[in-house]
Amino acid sequence: MSQSAQEQQQFALLRSLIDARSFDDATLRILQSLLVSKDVESSVQVRYTFTEFLRSQFLSVIRSIASKTVHEKLLILKFFVRAFAIVGDVESCLAVRYEALLMRELKSASCQWLDVSSVEWLNFVEDALRNGFHSIAEKACQHALLCIGKNDVLEPGIDGFSENAEAIRTITRLRNIALTSLSSGSVQAQAAQYLTRKSSEQGKSDVIYQEKRCLASTSFRNGIKRQNMRKLQEQRSLLQTNDE
Template sequence: MEQEGTTAHQRHGGGTITNALSLFASRLSHHRFADEELRVLEAALSAGGDVAALLSTRSAARKLLRESVAGACAAAAVEGDGARLSVADFFARAFALSGDVESCLAMRYEALVLREAKYSDDLDLHVFHEEWLTFAQDSLDNGFYTIASKAFANALVHIHPSHLDSTNSTLKKNKVNDIRGLQTLAKSLSAQRSVQTQSAEYMKRKTSGVSENCNLHSEKRKLPANLMFRLGIKTRNTQKLLLSRKRNLEEV
């Protein structure tokens, strides 16, 4: 075990991988993606005498995982869909342990899409609307509005029409309406972020000495101050609406 960990430490560079992570790095380099490896990672992330050491290990783990995921997915693609799904699930859980929310959501999305495309007739791997809904809410909560909108749409697709004809059809219809409301909210927040990003880019150009006549796009006028103010108010109101709709959805 010690030899395996030392080899990994040398391979990745002494300044990048801590001693606690060296064994996990070695497992990754040998394409070992099982629960045992996740336990090794979890142990490494909890090792350390102080907060600074823990944060350093966590940062190194995120970097290691990001550097390893592309190669692992490429190798799994050669083996087949089963290997692809296993690797996606492994990295989703590993990124979650390391606190890399964005990468975790990306791998969860890849796994859901793969199951949707390849395992729709498999009772164990079939994707139900609850999974899409959970993923959509997690994406929305963490600010990934565009992907949240797509996931809410997938959740709606997977609610079978027969479910709306049951004895609790009113509750089901209310749930569908709430999901649609959250999807609309995600689209709205995504559009607002796009506008705000363009506005920030405009101000950056302006303060950098670019001509004051420069617009965000050559054919568009710059946003007036009153519109930016209304956008700020709308953002606050939509956040309140998000909390309200989430409570309603949880009560159904």
């Protein structure tokens, strides 16, 4: 069997496993094996193909698991976090991690084992900032601060109080970094829009200027022609008069 035929067979197997809702390590190993490529260009194409495939499958799966338990849903989300990490889709990986943390936070009122610690939120914030996703990092910071206020309330004077204060300072600092980056991005976007608009206006101005120059030049040439024709007619009249 050729390598191409083998890859197609493995891809078909991967698709059938996901269709069968087989979200386990064996499925992830097949995905990982399909990404092994000697050719860099083909490797990029393969990763793109699987990224699109996983994104479409994720949406399909999420719609179909509404009746499952929270534990089952979290296992499926964990599978897709790992799958997106394998194909290098950082954005989707972070988005699914965020959804999993939110689900745990939402259900933690009735299931204490689902509690999300401030450390988990902090780790997520650091990963989001490291990869340039400032908006989701800022939202996660808010959850982390709420988490400290809700779950880690400590009385002044005990050892943990200073640790709490340090955690709050760290999260606040990271939140400020995210907000500054978002603000900077907004300013850059506004600057880009301004430059685009000015460029467009300048282009229109140049066209109008060129048209005016063209009209002025044409009028000038026409004036010279009329003057030359008049002089020519005057010379002809003089010649005719002399001939008589």
